[in-house]
Amino acid sequence: MEQPVITTAPELEALWLPFTHNRHFKRHPRLVSGAEGMYYTTPDGRRVLDGLSGLWCCNAGHRHPRIVEAVKAQLDELDYAVAFQVHHPRAFELASALAAAAPADLNHVFFTNSGSEAVDTALKVALAYHQARGEGQRFRFIGRARGYHGVGFGGLSVGGMVANRKAFAAALLPGVDHLPHTHNLEHMAFSRGQPEWGAHLADELENIIALHDASTIAAVIVEPMQGSAGVIVPPRGYLERLRALCDKHGILLIFDEVITAFGRLGTSFAAERFGVMPDLLTFAKGVNSGMVPLGGVIVKQGIYDAFMRGPEHLVEFFHGYTYSGHPLACAAGLAALEVYREEGLFERARRLESVLEDAVHALRGEPNVIDIRNFGLAAAVELAPRAGQPSLRAMQVFDRCFQDGVMLRYTGDILALGPAPIASEDEVGMLVDTLRRAIRAAA
Ligand SMILES: Cc1ncc(COP(=O)(O)O)c(C=O)c1O
Numbered sequence: 260m261e262q263p264v265i266t267t268a269p270e271l272e273a274l275w276l277p278f279t280h281n282r283h284f285k286r287h288p289r290l291v292s293g294a295e296g297m298y299y300t301t302p303d304g305r306r307v308l309d310g311l312s313g314l315w316c317c318n319a320g321h322r323h324p325r326i327v328e329a330v331k332a333q334l335d336e337l338d339y340a341v342a343f344q345v346h347h348p349r350a351f352e353l354a355s356a357l358a359a360a361a362p363a364d365l366n367h368v369f370f371t372n373s374g375s376e377a378v379d380t381a382l383k384v385a386l387a388y389h390q391a392r393g394e395g396q397r398f399r400f401i402g403r404a405r406g407y408h409g410v411g412f413g414g415l416s417v418g419g420m421v422a423n424r425k426a427f428a429a430a431l432l433p434g435v436d437h438l439p440h441t442h443n444l445e446h447m448a449f450s451r452g453q454p455e456w457g458a459h460l461a462d463e464l465e466n467i468i469a470l471h472d473a474s475t476i477a478a479v480i481v482e483p484m485q486g487s488a489g490v491i492v493p494p495r496g497y498l499e500r501l502r503a504l505c506d507k508h509g510i511l512l513i514f515d516e517v518i519t520a521f522g523r524l525g526t527s528f529a530a531e532r533f534g535v536m537p538d539l540l541t542f543a544k545g546v547n548s549g550m551v552p553l554g555g556v557i558v559k560q561g562i563y564d565a566f567m568r569g570p571e572h573l574v575e576f577f578h579g580y581t582y583s584g585h586p587l588a589c590a591a592g593l594a595a596l597e598v599y600r601e602e603g604l605f606e607r608a609r610r611l612e613s614v615l616e617d618a619v620h621a622l623r624g625e626p627n628v629i630d631i632r633n634f635g636l637a638a639a640v641e642l643a644p645r646a647g648q649p650s651l652r653a654m655q656v657f658d659r660c661f662q663d664g665v666m667l668r669y670t671g672d673i674l675a676l677g678p679a680p681i682a683s684e685d686e687v688g689m690l691v692d693t694l695r696r697a698i699r700a701a702a
Contacts, residue, residue: 294321296321296681308665310690311667311676312677314544314549314668315517315518315545317679318521318595318604318679318680319595319598319604323598325597326548326550329590329594330587333587333589339586342585343579346584352593353589353592353593354367354368360596361527361557362527365530365537365539366563367558367560368555370553370580370589371580372552374408374409374517375408376580377517377554378408378480378515379411379414381478382477385400386477387576388511388565389477391565391568394509396475398433399435399436399475400417400434401464401476402417402419402481403419403440403480404419404438404439406437406485407482408480412431413432436471438481441485441497442488442491444630448630449620449631452633454494454495458494461496461500465504479511480513481512481514483516486519486675489641490634490637491632492632498535499535502535512538512539513541514540516528516530517543520540520542523636524635524636525605525606528542539557539562540556541554541556542554542555543555545595547592550588608680611684615636615676619631626699627698640698642656642674644671650671652672653673653674656669656674656700
């Protein structure tokens with residue numbers, strides 16, 4: 260038996276942190292105890308500039324007063340409402356607002372509590388949709404290498420982050436294939452915005468379809484811009500080709516917009532920014548600026564209609580969560596959508612995009628920087644790994660940034676930046692200057 264970890268802070272021991280090197284963390288704890296706007300504060304009173312909008316979610320900044328007020332007011336009125344068979348007005352209001360904001364005929368919303376649940380829900384909708392239309396043999400899903408779709412068994416199965424899947428291989432969904440990812444250092448390093456190279460990588464879908472026969476495939480799921488893998492921007496024309504191939508073969512296209520929706524790309528949804536419409540779209544995070552857990556799936560009219568058949572007294576879709584459309588989450592969502600609109604935050608994101616792009620690409624030439632990429636208010640700086648110690652260099656850079664008052668995120672040897680649209684140009688400059696110093700220190 261291994262000895263229990265002895266930490267320098269026993270009061271930290273009981274908590275098992277998610278996606279964290281727990282033993283390292285407990286020796287070198289990093290805590291934040293307050294937040295406002297673009298800044299966290301630490302228990303010892305230091306201010307830390309939030310360079311990642313929480314975890315890609317606090318798109319109106321932290322504790323936006325209007326969203327805080329809306330949640331407080333909701334709490335004074337209704338804490339919880341039964342989600343099944345009975346419901347509450349805010350959920351309908353938010354669903355209507357989201358349907359109105361979503362492009363094309365994406366107009367029916369199913370609420371979940373997280374991005375992972377949104378993805379698993381979308382996969383289930385896809386299967387049940389085909390079954391309802393007499394095509395129950397369509398059971399296969401196609402995801403993408405390096406894709407991140409949360410941690411449910413469905414999302415893990417279609418996801419392509421190897422470390423996340425390794426321990427669970429035996430329990431993943433059957434019938435899942437993966438497209439190749441679209442990142443290629445040789446052809447697209449230091450691209451600004453969408454790379455020109457790589458649309459042809461979508462054609463691999465045709466080979467996968469040929470292998471299994473189109474009639475067995477339910478859906479293709481991709482993040483329109485891959486976030487968690489380290490901001491992998493779709494090559495020009497790539498998403499369009501995926502759309503065309505799905506149309507040709509009667510396959511549903513799901514965009515996982517958990518990171519890309521609500522302003523990250525300067526629009527309500529990435530679908531709008533790229534001009535490519537999915538059949539289903541997942542969201543979470545920014546829907547209420549990260550204030551209360553909430554996620555969901557938006558589906559096209561035709562998908563919803565396929566379920567609304569048979570006797571009216573029967574449940575149409577055997578799926579849902581105790582907290583689907585929780586009143587506090589919906590109140591926060593309604594307020595966040597108002598804030599985004601009234602404060603013009605998506606337009607602001609569009610204006611800041613070039614500021615972030617110029618700032619981050621100025622890191623080219625710094626030690627060990629092998630790629631810089633950006634789109635919308637998202638950017639990544641990829642570093643050459645330390646020999647035999649992948650991710651150590653990025654962890655050191657991340658640590659140094661935190662000590663110097665900036666919060667970023669790292670995955671492997673990639674540092675990701677995703678400031679909220681409320682950031683000032685100076686704050687974007689501060690993020691990048693701090694990162695530059697940390698990269699030099701980790702040379
Ligand atoms: C694209 C995508 N899908 C799903 C998820 C999972 O969301 P959650 O952590 O809320 O379950 C994430 C989280 O980062 C994500 O980026």
